[in-house]
Amino acid sequence: MPGTPTAKKSRHIESSGQLCIYCGACVGVCPLNCIYLDETRITFDEKICTRCEICVKACPVGAIEIG
Amino acid sequence: MVKELATDVLVVGAGPAGSMTAKWAAKNGARVLMIEKRQEIGSPVRCGEGMSKDWLKEVGITPGRWINVEVEGARIFSPSEKILEINEKSAGNEVGYVVERDGFDKALAIDAANAGAEVLLKTAATQVLKEGGRIVGVRAKQFGEPFEIRAAVTIGADGFESQVGRWAGLPTNLALRDMDSCLQYRMTNVDCDVRYCDFYLGKVAPGGYVWVFPKEKGLANVGIGVQLSKIQGMAEARKYLDDWIAKHPAYAKGRTIDVVGGGVSISKPVTQAAADGIMLVGDAARMIDPLTGGGIANGCIAGKICGEVAAEAVHLRTPTKEFFQKYEKGWRARLEEKLYRNWLAKEKLCSLSDETFDKIVDALQGVHLEKLTVHNILKAVHAKYPDVTREFEEFL
Numbered sequence: 001m002p003g004t005p006t007a008k009k010s011r012h013i014e015s016s017g018q019l020c021i022y023c024g025a026c027v028g029v030c031p032l033n034c035i036y037l038d039e040t041r042i043t044f045d046e047k048i049c050t051r052c053e054i055c056v057k058a059c060p061v062g063a064i065e066i067g
Numbered sequence: 068m069v070k071e072l073a074t075d076v077l078v079v080g081a082g083p084a085g086s087m088t089a090k091w092a093a094k095n096g097a098r099v100l101m102i103e104k105r106q107e108i109g110s111p112v113r114c115g116e117g118m119s120k121d122w123l124k125e126v127g128i129t130p131g132r133w134i135n136v137e138v139e140g141a142r143i144f145s146p147s148e149k150i151l152e153i154n155e156k157s158a159g160n161e162v163g164y165v166v167e168r169d170g171f172d173k174a175l176a177i178d179a180a181n182a183g184a185e186v187l188l189k190t191a192a193t194q195v196l197k198e199g200g201r202i203v204g205v206r207a208k209q210f211g212e213p214f215e216i217r218a219a220v221t222i223g224a225d226g227f228e229s230q231v232g233r234w235a236g237l238p239t240n241l242a243l244r245d246m247d248s249c250l251q252y253r254m255t256n257v258d259c260d261v262r263y264c265d266f267y268l269g270k271v272a273p274g275g276y277v278w279v280f281p282k283e284k285g286l287a288n289v290g291i292g293v294q295l296s297k298i299q300g301m302a303e304a305r306k307y308l309d310d311w312i313a314k315h316p317a318y319a320k321g322r323t324i325d326v327v328g329g330g331v332s333i334s335k336p337v338t339q340a341a342a343d344g345i346m347l348v349g350d351a352a353r354m355i356d357p358l359t360g361g362g363i364a365n366g367c368i369a370g371k372i373c374g375e376v377a378a379e380a381v382h383l384r385t386p387t388k389e390f391f392q393k394y395e396k397g398w399r400a401r402l403e404e405k406l407y408r409n410w411l412a413k414e415k416l417c418s419l420s421d422e423t424f425d426k427i428v429d430a431l432q433g434v435h436l437e438k439l440t441v442h443n444i445l446k447a448v449h450a451k452y453p454d455v456t457r458e459f460e461e462f463l
């Protein structure tokens with residue numbers, strides 16, 4: 001289920017609603033195609049995400065954090 | 068039971084490429100359904116809104132109320148801000164209009180609808196449907212409710228996000244150096260020159276550029292693209308843009324009234340844009356010009372070809388990868404060589420130091436070039452700085 005971190009990849013990834021401008025840059029750069037953008041909601045499939053952080057850099061406003 | 072729809076041609080994404088494809092497929096007799104996940108076509112805008120104009124006729128677009136200004140040319144600013152002016156004569160129409168992108172996208176969608184295409188908003192594709200290796204439509208959600216759409220031909224026109232093609236297994240993933248992270252402010256109360264689209268090169272925007280595209284006197288889109296391979300940390304596109312604005316009084320005094328972001332591909336042409344039951348078009352097929360970052364024109368040009376081939380495939384009942392070679396050949400004949408050439412040029416430009424940029428633009432000061440080709444530029448540079456042209460031997 002998206003949103004359930006596995007033990008190995010326990011670091012959580014999220015997009016800050018306060019910073020995000022919903023531009024979709026993260027979606028397009030994700031090499032695993034595991035980010036989804038509704039008009040005003042970004043979701044990450046945490047089971048697929050390897051925390052490669054490409055989306056973190058691509059985000060022009062710094063909204064994505066891995067913690 | 069899950070609701071199900073059926074159509075001949077399903078277009079995912081109502082950007083310029085999608086609407087063009089839908090229009091030309093419908094005009095050629097196919098039943099067309101175009102789905103768009105947003106609630107409003109063209110909005111929010113993700114674009115600098117600059118475009119050339121010499122291609123509009125070819126794809127059947129009539130200039131409309133979506134034009135803000137017609138510019139005379141472009142100005143390239145070297146790192147020390149020496150200016151190279153490119154006008155229509157020397158560039159072959161590289162710059163033409165600054166437009167209202169939401170109005171432009173809506174005009175194209177209206178054209179598609181008037182040609183007979185159905186349009187569904189608030190409808191997002193969430194996965195492709197596969198049968199025996201063939202794409203036969205998509206799973207979608209409309210206002211959150213899941214359903215299936217079956218189609219003889221599915222078109223991925225979903226823009227930079229480019230998920231439809233990747234669900235279908237088409238190779239459109241990008242290398243870091245082939246993507247830009249972009250941010251733009253629409254600013255009022257600035258001193259922009261409505262006669263020019265301006266581009267600032269060098270360290271101010273590593274691997275990309277800062278642009279100022281005027282929308283009217285005092286109002287401009289001020290944006291930046293930074294190559295992803297040159298980004299180290301978070302929010303760098305914003306930092307570079309804010310730094311640049313702070314150093315330019317003509318813009319620092321402005322007020323931002325809109326923020327736009329997005330990703331831009333600056334890659335070589337993809338190796339494959341079609342498979343059984345599916346074709347990709349526009350940003351989804353990475354058709355953006357890798358040198359300028361402009362993708363509206365190429366998306367529309369390829370969209371017309373894509374729509375025509377889709378309708379023909381429906382007509383002949385041949386929505387196969389083999390048949391879609393007609394699309395591959397068509398769009399490649401029209402766009403591929405330039406995409407490849409400009410990708411090479413981009414690779415070179417990204418590797419230049421600020422000093423080299425300055426020398427190139429300096430060498431062109433006061434030199435009259437009949438036509439602004441790479442060859443002519445390098446000849447002029449060679450006359451003044453022979454050492455610089457050694458870096459460009461492969462282009463001569």
Ligand SMILES: Cc1cc2nc3c(=O)[nH]c(=O)nc-3n(C[C@H](O)[C@H](O)[C@H](O)COP(=O)(O)OP(=O)(O)OC[C@H]3O[C@@H](n4cnc5c(N)ncnc54)[C@H](O)[C@@H]3O)c2cc1C
Nearest residue numbers: 080082083084104115116117192226329349350361362363
């Ligand atoms: C900041 C920025 C500045 C730019 N400046 C310029 C410029 O000045 N000039 C220029 O020519 N180009 C510019 N570009 C590039 C240009 O915006 C694109 O090339 C152009 O929009 C491509 O058109 P398209 O139809 O392929 O995709 P888009 O216009 O991106 O349209 C794709 C559509 O698909 C929809 N969609 C996505 N996923 C789904 C789904 N799963 N289901 C349903 N719908 C979906 C999206 O909501 C969108 O409406 C810029 C890009 C950016 C990011």
